Amino acid sequence: MRYFNKILFLLMAVVVMGNVSAQSTHDLRFNEMMIKNVDNYQDEYGRCVPWVEVFNPAYNTVNLAGCYITDDTTGLSCMGKKGAQIPAHWYRISKTDVHTAMPQRSFVVFFLDGEPLYGTFHVNFDVRTSKTNYLALITSDGKELIDILHYPASLRDTAAVFGYEKDGITENAHILDHFTPGSSNEVAVKASKEEKLKREDPYGIGLAIIAMSVVFSCLILIYLMLKVFGAMSRRAAKKEAAKNAPAAATLSNAEGKEDDVLQTGEEIAAITAALHLHFNSMHDEESEVITIHMPSAHYSPWAQKELVMKKAPRINK
Amino acid sequence: MFEFFKEGLLQFFSYSGFGNCTWGHIIMILIGLFFITLGIVKEFEPMLLVPIGFGIILGNIPFTDGLQIGVYENGSVLNYLYFGVVKGFYPPLIFLGIGAMTDFSALISNPKLILIGAAAQFGIFAAYAISLLLGFTPMEAGAIGIIGGADGPTAIFISSKLAPSLMGAIAVSAYSYMALVPVIQPPIMRLLTTPKERLIRMRPPRAVSHREKVLFPLLCILLTAFLVPSGLPLLGMLFFGNLLKECGVTKRLANTASGPLIDIVTILIGLTVGASTQATNFLRPSSILIFCLGAFSFVIATATGVLFVKFFNLFLKEGNKINPLIGNAGVSAVPDSARVSYVEGMKYDKTNFLLMHAMGPNVAGVIGSAVAAGILLSFLY
Numbered sequence: 172m173r174y175f176n177k178i179l180f181l182l183m184a185v186v187v188m189g190n191v192s193a194q195s196t197h198d199l200r201f202n203e204m205m206i207k208n209v210d211n212y213q214d215e216y217g218r219c220v221p222w223v224e225v226f227n228p229a230y231n232t233v234n235l236a237g238c239y240i241t242d243d244t245t246g247l248s249c250m251g252k253k254g255a256q257i258p259a260h261w262y263r264i265s266k267t268d269v270h271t272a273m274p275q276r277s278f279v280v281f282f283l284d285g286e287p288l289y290g291t292f293h294v295n296f297d298v299r300t301s302k303t304n305y306l307a308l309i310t311s312d313g314k315e316l317i318d319i320l321h322y323p324a325s326l327r328d329t330a331a332v333f334g335y336e337k338d339g340i341t342e343n344a345h346i347l348d349h350f351t352p353g354s355s356n357e358v359a360v361k362a363s364k365e366e367k368l369k370r371e372d373p374y375g376i377g378l379a380i381i382a383m384s385v386v387f388s389c390l391i392l393i394y395l396m397l398k399v400f401g402a403m404s405r406r407a408a409k410k411e412a413a414k415n416a417p418a419a420a421t422l423s424n425a426e427g428k429e430d431d432v433l434q435t436g437e438e439i440a441a442i443t444a445a446l447h448l449h450f451n452s453m454h455d456e457e458s459e460v461i462t463i464h465m466p467s468a469h470y471s472p473w474a475q476k477e478l479v480m481k482k483a484p485r486i487n488k
Numbered sequence: 489m490f491e492f493f494k495e496g497l498l499q500f501f502s503y504s505g506f507g508n509c510t511w512g513h514i515i516m517i518l519i520g521l522f523f524i525t526l527g528i529v530k531e532f533e534p535m536l537l538v539p540i541g542f543g544i545i546l547g548n549i550p551f552t553d554g555l556q557i558g559v560y561e562n563g564s565v566l567n568y569l570y571f572g573v574v575k576g577f578y579p580p581l582i583f584l585g586i587g588a589m590t591d592f593s594a595l596i597s598n599p600k601l602i603l604i605g606a607a608a609q610f611g612i613f614a615a616y617a618i619s620l621l622l623g624f625t626p627m628e629a630g631a632i633g634i635i636g637g638a639d640g641p642t643a644i645f646i647s648s649k650l651a652p653s654l655m656g657a658i659a660v661s662a663y664s665y666m667a668l669v670p671v672i673q674p675p676i677m678r679l680l681t682t683p684k685e686r687l688i689r690m691r692p693p694r695a696v697s698h699r700e701k702v703l704f705p706l707l708c709i710l711l712t713a714f715l716v717p718s719g720l721p722l723l724g725m726l727f728f729g730n731l732l733k734e735c736g737v738t739k740r741l742a743n744t745a746s747g748p749l750i751d752i753v754t755i756l757i758g759l760t761v762g763a764s765t766q767a768t769n770f771l772r773p774s775s776i777l778i779f780c781l782g783a784f785s786f787v788i789a790t791a792t793g794v795l796f797v798k799f800f801n802l803f804l805k806e807g808n809k810i811n812p813l814i815g816n817a818g819v820s821a822v823p824d825s826a827r828v829s830y831v832e833g834m835k836y837d838k839t840n841f842l843l844m845h846a847m848g849p850n851v852a853g854v855i856g857s858a859v860a861a862g863i864l865l866s867f868l869y
Contacts, residue, residue: 364869375616375620376617378867385715389606389855390602392715393707393711400703404697437844439695
């Protein structure tokens with residue numbers, strides 16, 4: 172049974188660890204991309220080259236450093252094995268660039284131009300000449316696929332942007348109407364929570380009813396829990412009392428007194444208060460001396476600095 | 489040479505408080521002095537009103553902008569201390585201390601009292617609705633409404649998230665009304681109860697076992713946080729503090745949380761909230777409205793607590809009835825509102841001790857207001 176508990180605990184720990192790793196590079200997603208960039212987004216050198224946007228949907232900073240971007244995942248199964256080499260089309264993101272740390276819900280754009288010497292965000296393959304029609308993001312150990320974005324081959328000949336309608340929701344990638352490299356794909360102006368509430372519940376009555384229902388539900392749950400525990404506790408106390416009854420009866424008979432059990436909290440409180448007062452009033456020696464005589468001198472080291480100064484040494488002649 | 493010294497003196501004067509003083513500063517300094525007087529002379533919540541009052545004076549000493557002195561100037565000492573208010577980490581620390589010093593026995597022994605703590609939260613949402621009618625935005629209305637929870641840390645926590653611009657007024661209003669509990673609540677309690685009801689004697693609470701006390705915070709956090717995760721910072725710290733107190737093996741941690749830690753945070757929160765009430769930000773018509781709405785929500789919260797007990801009594805058997813004078817304790821001003829119940833009860837029957845009974849709804853109010861805060865956050869933030 173003890174071993175079973177240990178195994179259960181380990182399994183739970185694994186599950187929890189699994190969830191913890193969810194707030195890491197595993198969360199990163201390709202968000203949108205463009206191959207035929209004629210007069211659209213420019214890199215830092217003013218060139219219009221293909222690009223892809225990566226999104227961090229987590230609510231913490233995630234560092235891309237060491238991860239790979241590629242258009243060819245064939246080396247995925249070999250990585251990690253002895254003597255395995257990094258495949259040619261795998262671009263390893265620099266570990267020394269501070270800009271690879273992505274703040275929560277942020278975006279970063281990589282240029283797919285095959286010019287890695289142009290900077291951290293320029294990959295080592297040119298997507299315009301790729302033999303495949305996908306982009307893959309791979310973990311820093313090269314063993315796991317973080318995300319893959321399949322695009323239509325026709326994207327190479329169309330000046331269009333391909334991706335997801337909503338950031339981080341990787342369903343139904345398609346040609347988008349808007350070009351938003353480095354920012355959210357959700358360009359439609361959405362009403363905030365506050366605006367929606369103002370529109371739907373202008374007098375606050377709905378919120379009041381719902382909120383009071385939730386407050387009552389919460390406290391009713393606690394009430395029910397306390398009821399159950401109270402009943403269980405009373406039952407346990409009765410059992411205990413029944414178990415100790417013969418011994419208590421013997422003791423009271425031997426002392427010739429009635430069995431006097433404390434019934435209420437008030438009695439207990441009264442006895443506790445009496446004991447508290449009794450123990451607090453006990454002390455070995457008085458802290459102050461009460462006298463009618465005036466003290467001989469009022470002094471303090473704060474008021475009379477000479478009292479804290481070193482005395483001049485006495486010289487015996 | 490004379491011109492040079494004259495110019496220097498004039499510049500010195502322009503930098504001094506006298507050179508920058510306005511009527512607003514003087515009014516705010518007088519308000520600060522009034523708070524300190526209330527705290528010291530009348531002993532109304534001195535632990536809160538003295539730091540807040542002094543903070544108001546600090547925040548309203550006039551100075552030239554750019555000297556990195558004011559609470560709103562980046563890099564100033566007061567600004568660093570104010571960070572805990574802006575980011576909302578002082579209130580959960582105070583809740584940790586409250587948890588470590590609260591005894592939930594009264595609630596555990598008589599669980600039905602917890603419902604009074606729920607009913608009294610109506611003040612929050614009534615004030616929310618009225619604030620909307622007066623033209624405040626839903627976020628501002630939510631932050632104003634929370635004053636009715638009678639819980640200073642919760643009010644600061646919510647206003648720092650929903651309406652940072654109104655935080656000074658909301659915090660000062662919440663703490664002022666908490667201090668004025670003994671003045672505000674008794675007339676409402678007397679108005680809504682009959683002499684016969686005020687004499688109701690409640691059954692003495694039963695003794696609560698150690699096991700129940702330890703299990704209470706654990707089960708409560710699971711129940712409440714699963715339902716309202718947005719209340720996690722407040723509820724989590726409250727029940728964690730209580731677990732430290734009740735488990736019996738972390739006495740040192742419980743003592744720190746309920747002693748030095750809460751004292752330090754109270755000093756910092758009181759002083760910086762006071763300092764945030766700079767005349768330029770504070771003396772506005774909206775602040776007066778917030779004070780009025782705060783009073784309204786406090787009155788409604790007290791009234792609904794008392795009325796709920798009367799309603800609840802309709803379903804309870806004779807001998808099990810609840811004295812409606814403990815209904816006011818549903819607001820979470822711990823332990824002042826419970827003390828008010830006790831004092832009012834003693835006025836009508838010198839042998840009717842309501843303090844222990846009133847502590848039940850009082851601590852339930854703390855839980856209730858934290859849950860209500862969580863709901864407001866999830867709807868508005």
